[in-house]
Amino acid sequence: MSSFFKRMASPTGTLTLIASEKGLRAVLWNYDPRKSSIDCGVEDQDHPVLVEAEKQLNEYFAKKRKTFSLELDFVGSDFQVQVWEALLTIPFGETRTYGDIARQIGNPDSVRAVGGAANKNPIPIIAPCHRVVGANGKLVGFGGGLENKALLLELEAPYRQTSLFD
Numbered sequence: 001m002s003s004f005f006k007r008m009a010s011p012t013g014t015l016t017l018i019a020s021e022k023g024l025r026a027v028l029w030n031y032d033p034r035k036s037s038i039d040c041g042v043e044d045q046d047h048p049v050l051v052e053a054e055k056q057l058n059e060y061f062a063k064k065r066k067t068f069s070l071e072l073d074f075v076g077s078d079f080q081v082q083v084w085e086a087l088l089t090i091p092f093g094e095t096r097t098y099g100d101i102a103r104q105i106g107n108p109d110s111v112r113a114v115g116g117a118a119n120k121n122p123i124p125i126i127a128p129c130h131r132v133v134g135a136n137g138k139l140v141g142f143g144g145g146l147e148n149k150a151l152l153l154e155l156e157a158p159y160r161q162t163s164l165f166d
Contacts, residue, residue: 003041006050011061011155012125012148016040019049023071026122027053029144057125063155066092068126076120079110083117090131093156097135119143125152 003025005018018026018040044050052070059065074081082105089104090096096104102114119141121129130152134140142149 004044004047004050005040006043006045006047006054008054008057010057012144012151015057017050017053017057019047019053020073022073024049024053024123024126025073025075027057027124027126028122029148053126060125061155066156070126072123072127074127075122076117079113080117080120083114084121084123084127087118087121087127087129087132090128095131095133095137095153097133097137099135101132115141128152131156 003018003020005016008015008017012029014030016026016028016030017024018028049071056065056068056070060068074084076084083101086101086104098111098114098118099108101118102108102110105114107113118129118132121127121143124130124142124144130142130144130149139146139149139153144152
């Protein structure tokens with residue numbers, strides 16, 4: 001199966017978008033170690049899936065889009081794909097814990113495995129693993145780095161209530 005890629009600038013750094021004939025396959029930061037193991041294929045600035053993904057990501061970063069409507073081509077184990085599809089159900093501006101996701105997929109004892117699958121999510125931002133937090137609500141684990149996780153959550157929470165006593 002052929003793969004195609006293009007790069008785009010974002011507030012979180014340069015992103016490489018990778019598509020197959022079936023849909024968007026990956027969104028990777030330049031420093032993502034998976035870049036060396038994923039077939040990026042041929043550069044194609046005009047591939048329709050990549051053009052649409054870049055457009056929707058730019059709208060998201062400009063606070064003009066809350067949901068994505070893209071064909072996705074998840075490649076992973078059945079369990080990983082189940083977790084990644086569960087990520088797609090987390091609403092914009094909300095968070096879930098790894099335990100919440102484990103319960104949602106009907107496997108409540110798989111919290112650590114859910115964390116491992118979320119860490120391997122090939123389509124971050126769009127399959128919003130940044131919306132998954134630790135059981136205590138703290139930011140933990142994110143392939144794009146915790147600084148970018150915080151940036152994405154802040155982007156989604158413009159009306160976050162702050163304490164008068166901070």
